[in-house]
Amino acid sequence: MREENYLYFANAGGNDTDKDMAMFPASTFRGAVTMSSTTTEFFFAPQDGTGTTANGVLLTHSDIASGSSETATMVIGDNNQHKLVMEEFAQLASGNRKNTTNFTVIRDLNTVPANEGAISATGISDVSAVAITID
Amino acid sequence: MAIQMAVPSHGGETFVTLIKDANEKFCGPTSNFLGLKCDGAGSMKLRFEDIDGTAAATVIDVTTTDTVGTGVEMKRVCQAIAGAMAGYGVQGKFVKVADTLAGTYIHPDLLSVDAVA
Numbered sequence: 163m164r165e166e167n168y169l170y171f172a173n174a175g176g177n178d179t180d181k182d183m184a185m186f187p188a189s190t191f192r193g194a195v196t197m198s199s200t201t202t203e204f205f206f207a208p209q210d211g212t213g214t215t216a217n218g219v220l221l222t223h224s225d226i227a228s229g230s231s232e233t234a235t236m237v238i239g240d241n242n243q244h245k246l247v248m249e250e251f252a253q254l255a256s257g258n259r260k261n262t263t264n265f266t267v268i269r270d271l272n273t274v275p276a277n278e279g280a281i282s283a284t285g286i287s288d289v290s291a292v293a294i295t296i297d
Numbered sequence: 298m299a300i301q302m303a304v305p306s307h308g309g310e311t312f313v314t315l316i317k318d319a320n321e322k323f324c325g326p327t328s329n330f331l332g333l334k335c336d337g338a339g340s341m342k343l344r345f346e347d348i349d350g351t352a353a354a355t356v357i358d359v360t361t362t363d364t365v366g367t368g369v370e371m372k373r374v375c376q377a378i379a380g381a382m383a384g385y386g387v388q389g390k391f392v393k394v395a396d397t398l399a400g401t402y403i404h405p406d407l408l409s410v411d412a413v414a
Contacts, residue, residue, distance in 0.1 A: 166327060168379040170372065172335075177368025183335035185375050190332065209332040209344040211354030217332070265379035272367040280376055281369065296334050 167264050169255055170285075171219050173292040174271035181294040184209075184219065188255045188266075192216055196244045199226045204251060204268075209296055221269065222291035223247050243288065250286045311384035315343070315357050316396040321413040323357055327382040335371060339363035339408075343378075358412040359395060362405075370406040377404035 167188040175182035190207040197203050200223060205216040223243045254266050269285035269292050276282055314324045329346040331354055336342045339361050344354040362370040381392045381403050395402045397410045 165383055166330075168375070168382070170375055172368060172372070175368070176366050177335045177363070177371040178338040178366075180336055181334055183368060183371060183375075184332060185334075185379070186332040187330055206332065209334065209342075209354060211331060211344065211346055212352045263376070263380070264383050265376040270372065272369070272372075274367070274372075275369060281372055294334070 165264055167255060167266055170265065170267045170270065171292050171294060172270040172272055173294070176272055181296055184217070184294045184296060186217070191255060194248050194251065200224065200243070202244050202247050215297055217297070218295040219268075220291075220293040220295070221247060221286075221289045222293075223288045224290070247286060247288055250288065254285070309390070311382055311390045311392060313378075313381060314391070314393045314396075315359070315410050315413065316393070316398050317410040317413050318398055321410075323355060323413045325355070330382065333375065333378070335368070339371075340411075341371060341374070356412070356414050357410065359410050360408045362408060374404050374407045377407065 168185050169188055170185045172183040177183045186206045192205040192207060194202055194204045197220065201220055203218045203220045205218050207213060208215055208217050226243050251268060254268055263280050265280050267280060267283040267285040269289045271292060274282050274284055311327045312324055313327060316322045325345045325348060331344040331346060333341055333343040341359050341361060343357040347353055347355050361374045378394060381394050384390045384392060395407055395410045
């Protein structure tokens with residue numbers, strides 16, 4: 163059986179209130195939709211088991227017209243923040259990466275300790291806010 | 298002649314177990330894991346596809362350490378759960394994530410199983 167990749171999202175709330183953080187199996191990813199010039203929402207199969215209304219993670223990034231803060235060379239260019247964030251998500255969520263753990267931080271806006279591997283990971287630096295919707 | 302019922306196969310899959318007490322326990326395949334979320338300070342909800350045929354998920358409430366204030370303890374528990382679902386080399390494919398009855402957990406920041414519903 164294929165090994166699952168688990169995707170971690172957290173806003174800056176310190177995991178103190180409902181939906182400050184969520185983790186989804188990558189296989190439950192349904193797709194991503196641009197919501198505005200500065201937001202892209204990533205949808206997952208609902209955690210309530212009904213399979214109906216998807217759970218969403220709304221990621222805020224810089225305006226579509228602005229450049230990227232990522233240093234890596236992006237194939238898609240640096241002037242399309244929607245595609246940039248989507249591509250970075252796809253790279254992280256892909257189960258084909260070698261020599262990585264199956265715990266993947268897509269974005270964690272909290273202060274993280276240094277030198278602790280995935281625990282120290284903050285994810286996609288282009289994302290400035292995370293809003294999680296789980297019914 | 299008795300006919301053997303067809304049983305869905307989860308061959309090669311990891312099974313995880315969470316135990317609250319003698320009467321509330323859960324064991325299920327990781328492919329049924331729907332995800333988890335923070336439910337408050339030091340509180341998480343894990344959800345699995347329900348096993349009684351209804352649509353609603355099986356919900357498991359757990360308590361984690363929450364002292365640093367950045368949520369890193371909960372993050373560490375999430376990492377441990379993700380690792381557990383991959384299956385440990387020593388424990389094989391049947392992994393006990395938390396057992397409040399015995400006081401054993403896969404991570405020291407995972408403190409208890411509070412409900413299995």
